[in-house]
Amino acid sequence: MLATVACQTGPAHAFPARTASRHDVVTWAASADRLGEGTADRSYRLVVHTSAAGSGARVRLSNAFGDRPLTLDSVYAGVQSQGAGLRPGSNRRLTFDGARTVTVPAGATAWSDPLPGSLPAGSDLVVSLHSPDAAGPATGHGMAMQTSYVTQGDHTAEESAAGWTGTTGSWWYLDSVSVRPPDPATGAVVTLGDSITDGWASTSDLDRRWPDYLARRLQKADSAVKGVANEGISGNQVLADGAGQAALNRLDRDVLGQPGVRTVFLFEGVNDIKAHTGVTAAGLIAGYREMVRRAHAAGKCVVASTVGPFEGWPEWDTAGEAVRQEVNQYIRTSGEFDATADFDRILRSPYDPARMLPFLDGGDHIHPNDKGMQAMADSVALASLDCDR
Known part of the structure; x- marks a missing residue:
């Protein structure tokens, strides 16, 4: 109702x-x-x-x-x-x-x-x-x-x-x-991403983006994190302006400037990889490290997810796939984030790990459908969104 x-x-x-006061929490963005x-x-x-x-x-x-x-x-x-x-x-x-x-x-x-x-x-x-x-x-x-x-x-x-x-x-x-929650301990998570986070290939007008599914899980859970702010922009990159300001350049306004934010959930990189502009894994990793440094300096936790599979998308090639695999290895093993999620593992086909599982594919081999969006949200460990900093 x-x-x-x-x-x-x-x-x-x-x-x-x-x-917004310090007790206010972003409820939509x-x-x-x-x-x-x-x-x-x-x-x-x-x-x-x-x-x-x-x-x-x-x-x-x-x-x-x-x-x-x-x-x-x-x-x-x-x-x-x-x-x-x-x-x-x-x-x-x-x-x-x-x-x-x-x-x-x-x-x-x-x-x-x-x-x-x-x-x-x-x-x-x-x-x-x-x-x-x-x-x-x-x-x-x-x-x-x-x-x-x-x-x-x-x-x-x-x-x-x-x-x-x-x-x-x-x-x-x-x-x-923003709202002022009844419990002053309530906080929010900001999902920083591209068109997948923005919801492309999910059903319009039904709130089936993966951050929407995550918000519904949090409302039912025993968690102090209740606010979810969706800061995805279609085509967005970590390093370069273009489809919106780069994640590095909009971090302060779109993420750290929102009230009540406890955690940044970082899920970006595929647009940098497929742009064919010479982006390397080392360059992307340096971008992630800079965002982690700034978020931590602001007292925020950072959860990062691996970059999902996209073979079948017109810009996919083996060189880009090698960058994706190296970046994902860094996200999984570096220990530089407060926690990680593995959307690559959730979305990929067991028969061709560079491709999305057809059941979860929105049709273009890079954007998940409603089922894929829900699977991503369901894979997030809710406890990881509420770390101490």
């Missing part, structure tokens, strides 16, 4: 604005990247699926890739009923330092004030926002694997779907949601 946002008494401004051009007088109704439960929900708006200030004059949050329609009475206006309008400088982000009420785990939260004059490069997440809604004019306060005339497969200007 979808949950409603329950009303509470007391002023929303009792919590500090703009910056998506990596910011460059989208198309901003459109003036456009509204977006963005559907996101939360992980950790808590009160005082905040949203983080991002203008990270904008070249001018972004003004949002109406931002609401409610609970999805069906499509663009919201559960009656659930849509609440969000404020920013008590104001209904917020202007986010170019390159910056802004946290809302906390929303009165509690948000159960696994809620389909809907954030509606409107900009009167958006222009220039827009910031958002391109491949959402989730249908959201757009329209011209300000329809953010409406709970009906009637005014929402278009759809979008991206999340615009929104990159994080």
Whole structure:
């Protein structure tokens, strides 16, 4: 069942604005990247699926890739009923330092004030926002694997779907949601990855990315880690910018800058390997070591997974396979991570270890299907996500 946002008494401004507090935990996130051009007088109704439960929900708006200030004059949050329609009475206006309008400088982000009420785990939260004059490069997440809604004019306060005339497969200007869990010991894990983590080849609108399956396992488990933030970008690389900033270059904003993060789950490298740009195992390993050093310096644990098989993908070759095997040997045996997972072992065929098991293959020999996504999540040792640092 979808949950409603329950009303509470007391002023929303009792919590500090703009910056999530130390007891807040990220419950949903998506990596910011460059989208198309901003459109003036456009509204977006963005559907996101939360992980950790808590009160005082905040949203983080991002203008990270904008070249001018972004003004949002109406931002609401409610609970999805069906499509663009919201559960009656659930849509609440969000404020920013008590104001209904917020202007986010170019390159910056802004946290809302906390929303009165509690948000159960696994809620389909809907954030509606409107900009009167958006222009220039827009910031958002391109491949959402989730249908959201757009329209011209300000329809953010409406709970009906009637005014929402278009759809979008991206999340615009929104990159994080946090809550304050009832237990202050609650933390979150951030999954840092590429299109596999982003969910490509999983079923859209059903939350079947492997981090979604992991979040559902954590909700049922006796674990202090409840929040799961998906920071995958399709085509992303560890070392080079291109499809989004390289993992090394977005680590601070997308991972270490999220509230309540206890653990970084690193699953990247296949795009570096198949790019045929001269990337070596030594180069990739140096990139992993740099991320581990920075995460540990920030007091975060790091869990790393082996790189999955991809023979059959057009860019596969024996040289790249040799790099993958050397990198995977390092991940399994170096002892430099707080823990490891072995997605390669879970996904590969016993008859051809360079290929994905057909039963788990999404069809292109590199992206797992829903069953593959679930198998990956099921293989993660939940205790490994809650180490002491």
